[in-house]
Amino acid sequence: MIVVALVDSDSYLKWGAATLDRVVPDADRRLVIVANPVMPSAAQRRAAVATTSWSGADVPVMTVDAAVAHVREVEPDAVLVAMRGPMAALVLAMLTELPRRPVLWSGIPGIALPARRKALVYRAQADLMVVHSHHERRDFAELDRLAGLDHRFALSTLPFLDRRASTGDDVVLAAQALVPITRASRASLVARFVEAARRDPERRFVLKVRALAGERQTHDERWPLDGLLAAVGDVPANVVVRSGPMGDVLDRAGALVSVSSTALIEAVARGIPALAIDDDGVDDALLNTIFRGSGLLGSTAELVAGRFRHADAAWAADNYLHDPQQDDALGHLEALRRARDAGELANRAPARSTRGGALRRAWDRRTALGRHDGSALGAVALVIGSPLRAGVRLTARWRSNARR
Template sequence: MIVVALTDSDSYLKWGAATLDRVVPHDERHIIVVANPVMPSPTQRAAALATTTWAGRDADVLSADEAVERVRVLGADAVLVAMRGPTAALLLAMLAELPRRPVLWSGIPGIALPARRKALVYRAQADLMIVHSHHEREAFRALDRVEGMQHQFALTSLPFLDRRPSVGDDIVFAAQALVPATRVQRRHLVAALVATAETHPERRVVLKVRAQAGEKQTHDERWPLDSLLPSVVPSNLVVQPGPMTAVLDRAGGVASVSSTALIEAVARGIPALVLGDYGVSDEQLNGIFESSGLIGSTRDLEAGRFFEVDATWAHRNYLHDAGDDDAHAMLAATVEQHANAPIVARSARRSTTGGRLRRAWDRRTALGRHDGRAWGTVALAVGVPARALVRAARKLKA
């Protein structure tokens, strides 16, 4: 089986490569970054691939059209579309139009709960959707039934989970772009990190960041935590980019508002702490951790208190037995079915009002200056003022 992963951002590159390693480790695999506004830098690509079989190598960076042509030339049996929603929708549609189309599979890296309609709408043309927990499969199946999309959901453990024990005592905070959401809250968090370092001078306090200045991420980070640090900080408070695995190798406790790093820590037997200071809810992306036994506050962080996970919660949420995984079997069966009797390409669920101009708009907004087609410029010239008028009209009605 020939399998290709098409990726767009740092987190999707990491997830795409690791998912190929976990689900199709013995097949012919290729990984491509599609040029787009948030594509990872060479440093980010190296970090994303560091814990995969691509370590020490780089992914090819191709335009969307070149990537689809590569898939055609390779004769790919399956393509993992590991991309943010709008880019995923675009590439799924392009791949679905190939004369010999491959089986299309997709998913969301990390914690994908709460299940959101847009996640399915953008990936409506995927033959198979990857989920990472029993809870995710339940939630997405229920939403899928309501939406009438009839997706298949295949289970596999989070692909970058590592079961090796840590050998260090660092206090690690895993930063995120979206939460906490306000500048005031982020300053409060930074103050807590400084206080933690002052209270525990014998331990390193590591602020683990996703990107360095100027690098793009899957989600824009308006106020990077490291930029809010005071000019003078305790010498044991350090900012560290790079692979999460390397940070966890030395961790004695891991805290975050909602990062998947918490799951990675628990998998390695490292005590964890979900900071509930800013709320525990779907809006804070940490509602999933209710009943986990991990929720505390910045006061716990400053005291160096971390918790053990509830076993029942863990089995339902990302830490199930490896024998429960069925993604490889489902993908192989779908590829075999498609080879014997081609599966009809699934229909897109996004609006196509506007015809060719709408398609050009969707392409340009997904790919930005990497679009490469003149129609994208025309679509922007027409679409930007038209969208402004629509929004103004909605405000007047409200």
């Protein structure tokens, strides 16, 4: 079996490479970064693939057209579209038009709950959606049924989970781009982390960041935590900032703190006590409702006091830490490949509006690729489409205000 993964950002590169290793370890595997506005830096690439078969390798970067041409030339059995929503929709549509298209599969890295309809709509043309827990499968399947999209779901353990026990003692704060949401809440989290470090001077406290200054991420980080650290004042010497692979940091961790990061799941897998911070509550907007019933939710007061927890076993089995023997993604891929080879794999229709014809397709391409779209029609679509979109949004806002 030949399998190609097309990726766009740092988290999708990490997930795409690790997913190929976990699901199709015996396949002829290829990995390509598609040029786009948030593609990872050289340092981010090295960190993303550090624990995969591509460790130390130079992952090629191609334009979207070159990547699709590569797929046409290689004629793989399957292509993993490991990309953010708009990019995934664009690339899936292009691959669907190939004369002998491969099986198309996709998914979302890390914790994908709460389930979002948009995640399914953007990936409507994928033959297979990978989920990482029984809980995800239930919620996405129900959402899919309500949306009438008829996806096929496959279970696969989070590909970068490492179940080796950690023997370290560091307290790690895993930074996230989206949560906490406000600057004040982010600054408060950093300040409490520093306070905990002052109370325990013999222990190292590691602020683990996703990116360094100037590097792009899957989600833009408006107020990076390491930037807020400077505003705390006298930062003790036992507080350090680290980037790079999360696995390297967890090797030396004795506790992990975050709001909703997948790093919490990685810590539980390795037996590291953890704390899911709930100072701002537990809400879908904070991406932390998944931790209800886990036993991990707690305040920064508990961080300062050094009270970390182990996850409830039943919750863990339903949420990302199931027995890997229950994974069925490879079986689904092989069944879809047989259907493709027999001429029985029908193309799936997009779920997003296609009104506007070629100009609409050019607009979607331009908004996904940014300056990496070299087409003349894309430039025209941007000039025409930007004021139209602004007008639509203004009208929608006016109607919403009028109803209120």
